[in-house]
Amino acid sequence: MPELPEVESQRLYLLESVLSPVGRTVQSVRIVRASVVDMATPDSLVTALNGCRLESVKRHGKYLFFRFSTQHATSACWLVAHLRMTGRLYLTSGQEALHRHTRFALLFDSGTLLRFDDPRAFGRVWLIGHPDEVISRLGPDALTVTQEQFLSLLASARRQLKPLLLDQTFIAGVGNIYADELLFRAGLHPLRNSADLSLVERERLYGSLRQVMEEAVTCKGANIDGVFEAGCYPVAVYGRVGQSCRVCATPLVKLKVGQRGTHCCPTCQPVPVAGN
DNA sequence: CACTCTACCTGTGCGC
DNA sequence: TGCGCACAGGTAGAGT
Numbered sequence: 001m002p003e004l005p006e007v008e009s010q011r012l013y014l015l016e017s018v019l020s021p022v023g024r025t026v027q028s029v030r031i032v033r034a035s036v037v038d039m040a041t042p043d044s045l046v047t048a049l050n051g052c053r054l055e056s057v058k059r060h061g062k063y064l065f066f067r068f069s070t071q072h073a074t075s076a077c078w079l080v081a082h083l084r085m086t087g088r089l090y091l092t093s094g095q096e097a098l099h100r101h102t103r104f105a106l107l108f109d110s111g112t113l114l115r116f117d118d119p120r121a122f123g124r125v126w127l128i129g130h131p132d133e134v135i136s137r138l139g140p141d142a143l144t145v146t147q148e149q150f151l152s153l154l155a156s157a158r159r160q161l162k163p164l165l166l167d168q169t170f171i172a173g174v175g176n177i178y179a180d181e182l183l184f185r186a187g188l189h190p191l192r193n194s195a196d197l198s199l200v201e202r203e204r205l206y207g208s209l210r211q212v213m214e215e216a217v218t219c220k221g222a223n224i225d226g227v228f229e230a231g232c233y234p235v236a237v238y239g240r241v242g243q244s245c246r247v248c249a250t251p252l253v254k255l256k257v258g259q260r261g262t263h264c265c266p267t268c269q270p271v272p273v274a275g276n
Numbered sequence: 277c278a279c280t281c282t283a284c285c286t287g288t289g290c291g292c
Numbered sequence: 293t294g295c296g297c298a299c300a301g302g303t304a305g306a307g308t
Contacts, residue, residue: 001301037282062302085301086286101286120285122302159278168303176301259280261300 002083004062004142004173005216009231011059014114019091024108025053026068036103036118038126046128047079050107058131059173060141065131078128081116086199089125090115142173143213150206154194161205162190163258173213177222177238179264182212184237184247189269190257196272237263 002010015022029046031037033270035046052068055076059065066079081089090099094113098105104116104125116125128134140149153171157164164170174182183190185208189199197205216222221231222238236246241254241263250267 003302015296084285084303118285119287119300122285124303163279166302259301 001085001175001177002062002087002221003175003178004213005178005219005233006221006231007062007064007083007089007173008059008143009216009220010083011056011057011064014057014089014091017167019093019110019112020090020092021054021112021114022056023054024110024112024204026106027109027193030102032105033103033121036116036121036124045079045124045125048127049079049268052077053251054108060135061138061168062175063138063145063172065134073223076132076249079125079129080121080128080134081125083118084120084122086120087116087153104240114232124205137173138168139170140172142171142209143217145171145209147203147206151202151211154197154205155201158195159191160190160257161188161192161194161261162260165196166260167256171209173185174209176260177235178212178216181216181235182208185212186270189271190255190262190264197238217244237264237265240246241251248269 026049029049031042031046034175040047041115044191049068051071055069055262057064057066062082065082066081068075068077068079069082073221092113093113094107094111094117096113099115101116101117102117103121103123106114106116107202116123139153157170160182161183163177165182172186186205188205216233219231219233222235223231237252241250244250245252245268246269247263250265252263253264255262259261
């Protein structure tokens, strides 16, 4: 499931591929499944993008923002994409057929086809006037948040750490895999309450967040069996229930926190006790 | 405000 | 072999 590192990896792929559509003009728009276009009138997306030039691709948290210039060149419109759990972007030659799970595609004048594939069809695309319309509802990006920002946000929260990290209005980009990974790195139990952390623990949480995000981006994402095979980030706890902790060899456990599968080491991440 | 639950989807992997 | 079913997870929205 794409989280910040995987989404960033997709963004760099779009920019750096020899088939990169940046600077190219949209020749045609294919909406294969109307429900992936999160707009009242999906066809209006076709009308809006046809003939527009792709200027850049930005990211905030797990959201991708494609800046398109209009024919008039006086204004721009932005295509937002969220990959949710199983969405993925591919660049191919326009000659190639669509994939079974292609939900949406843009054909550029260079012959490049940008495909939005998504087996589960949870992913969405839609048009906005400016990225701030989306970003204003999100917390700071997990890759670039400063310690000052993070500690300030943490000071006004009073919640279990796992759901807090997954809350995109708190911090943008952390999903279920990296939440478990960074809590393990920080040596903090997912059920600990943010309000009960010492200053040292708060700083350790921030350091772990930044470390895990940067390492995972460098690795182009995680390497989870059959889930996201593209990257090489070696997970320490996610999906390793029953296997031994790489630090202390204790068997890792899996629990449910806020309806979400949560993996941790019972030794490295002590269970919170009353008054702690 | 913190939390819980549900809906949205479909591929996977299990038990029988 | 094949069926049924629980499960996985990001987000929005409703309910406690």
